[in-house]
Amino acid sequence: DVKVTQSSRYLVKRTGEKVFLECVQDMDHENMFWYRQDPGLGLRLIYFSYDVKMKEKGDIPEGYSVSREKKERFSLILESASTNQTSMYLCASSFRDFRGGYTFGSGTRLTVV
Amino acid sequence: GENVEQHPSTLSVQEGDSAVIKCTYSDSASNYFPWYKQELGKRPQLIIDIRSNVGEKKDQRIAVTLNKTAKHFSLHITETQPEDSAVYFCAARRSGGSNYKLTFGKGTLLTVNP
Numbered sequence: 001d002v003k004v005t006q007s008s009r010y011l012v013k014r015t016g017e018k019v020f021l022e023c024v025q026d027m028d029h030e031n032m033f034w035y036r037q038d039p040g041l042g043l044r045l046i047y048f049s050y051d052v053k054m055k056e057k058g059d060i061p062e063g064y065s066v067s068r069e070k071k072e073r074f075s076l077i078l079e080s081a082s083t084n085q086t087s088m089y090l091c092a093s094s095f096r097d098f099r100g101g102y103t104f105g106s107g108t109r110l111t112v113v
Numbered sequence: 114g115e116n117v118e119q120h121p122s123t124l125s126v127q128e129g130d131s132a133v134i135k136c137t138y139s140d141s142a143s144n145y146f147p148w149y150k151q152e153l154g155k156r157p158q159l160i161i162d163i164r165s166n167v168g169e170k171k172d173q174r175i176a177v178t179l180n181k182t183a184k185h186f187s188l189h190i191t192e193t194q195p196e197d198s199a200v201y202f203c204a205a206r207r208s209g210g211s212n213y214k215l216t217f218g219k220g221t222l223l224t225v226n227p
Contacts, residue, residue, distance in 0.1 A: 031213045059114070101147045
């Protein structure tokens, strides 16, 4: 029973393309997050949202934007993809009080060529 | 902002031995410390967490200890099994109503050899 779903498991895009990564959760979580995971660097926060239409920058927001028009959906946008954005992207969600911790999606492996 | 250091980056043990992973955090206002396990090709999953009003928490073969004075917390796995092989991440969250994010350590690759 998958509760946090990312739209694509693997994605290959060309440099300069606009890329959309979608995340949908059915857990009625208030908070949603986008992380990227790179070997040796762990999980780094790109953006997060604590409510509909609300967003805050994480630690590495440059080159990314986000959209949260509905509670269950959080989109990550790469305005102009570059090769250094090749990575595993993980979406996560949680209740506002963090009970139960984060629930992660399966991840999207993005390759920019 | 919060900074979480995790050690070691890799750990290899024999089946049946214990494994210990340690994390330190920088923000004394942090009050929530979860641990996640990520098996190869899978999503990270919460395995145990601890809040700052508790010094130790156990769940079968895993336990977490917290030392707020020293600002460090540790994951202990006893009687390790091959299925414990995975990457483990620690994390910390700062207290306060507007603090919604976790800061993660860089991860520990645990290998349990049969």
